[in-house]
Amino acid sequence: MKRLLILLAAVALLFGMTMPAQATLVTITFDEPGISSGPYYPNPELTDPRDDGDIITNQYDAQGLNWVNSPLPGAVPSLNYVTTGYESGYTIPSEAFTDADGNYQGHLLWYYNNYGWIELDASADSLEFQLRRPKSSGDIFLKVYDTTSGSPVLVYDFGKIGWTAGSGWVTFDSDSFAAFTGTFDAIYMSSGSKFYVDNLSVNMVPIPASFWLLATGLIPIIRRLKR
Numbered sequence: 204m205k206r207l208l209i210l211l212a213a214v215a216l217l218f219g220m221t222m223p224a225q226a227t228l229v230t231i232t233f234d235e236p237g238i239s240s241g242p243y244y245p246n247p248e249l250t251d252p253r254d255d256g257d258i259i260t261n262q263y264d265a266q267g268l269n270w271v272n273s274p275l276p277g278a279v280p281s282l283n284y285v286t287t288g289y290e291s292g293y294t295i296p297s298e299a300f301t302d303a304d305g306n307y308q309g310h311l312l313w314y315y316n317n318y319g320w321i322e323l324d325a326s327a328d329s330l331e332f333q334l335r336r337p338k339s340s341g342d343i344f345l346k347v348y349d350t351t352s353g354s355p356v357l358v359y360d361f362g363k364i365g366w367t368a369g370s371g372w373v374t375f376d377s378d379s380f381a382a383f384t385g386t387f388d389a390i391y392m393s394s395g396s397k398f399y400v401d402n403l404s405v406n407m408v409p410i411p412a413s414f415w416l417l418a419t420g421l422i423p424i425i426r427r428l429k430r
Contacts, residue, residue: 267324326386347387
């Protein structure tokens, strides 16, 4: 009888682990209220105003995303700025590029120091965003990690995403990679030079609350039955 009860408790725990979590698609456009891109276009008198916008750190914590320079404890924000498509040396508006939605005054994220980490409060199973470089062709490198063990473990290396001068915004979608499986809670982007990101979406798939309820409730029962 005791063995049967232990078996039933174990089956119930396994069932809880396989129950699907409620996925949540989170999209960041950098146009959200309270996010400032600084006094950019249409102010052409500003010679190089790209670093007047907000540095993104924990402004999107409520959505479960934080920008840091490392996925390890004690990390500080990576150097990035919310900006528009205005660059010094561009002829406005003929050469100034728009954000990914076609708006000259739209906000986008500019990585000034060529790399950045995004920490997620919950695991995700897909990632999509739009990217480009300021003018010249170049590559952006992308990897996703799992940090639940306390240190980053590579989940998938998407390699380099090429951008060709004059091609406008490029869309990255992890679903287009057939070999990509699993979940991640940290995103790493890098490039040999500055790059821009807009309209970033992650599909959050947290562990179901039912699993934790079953785990915390059944484990003591199993221990008691074993005595």
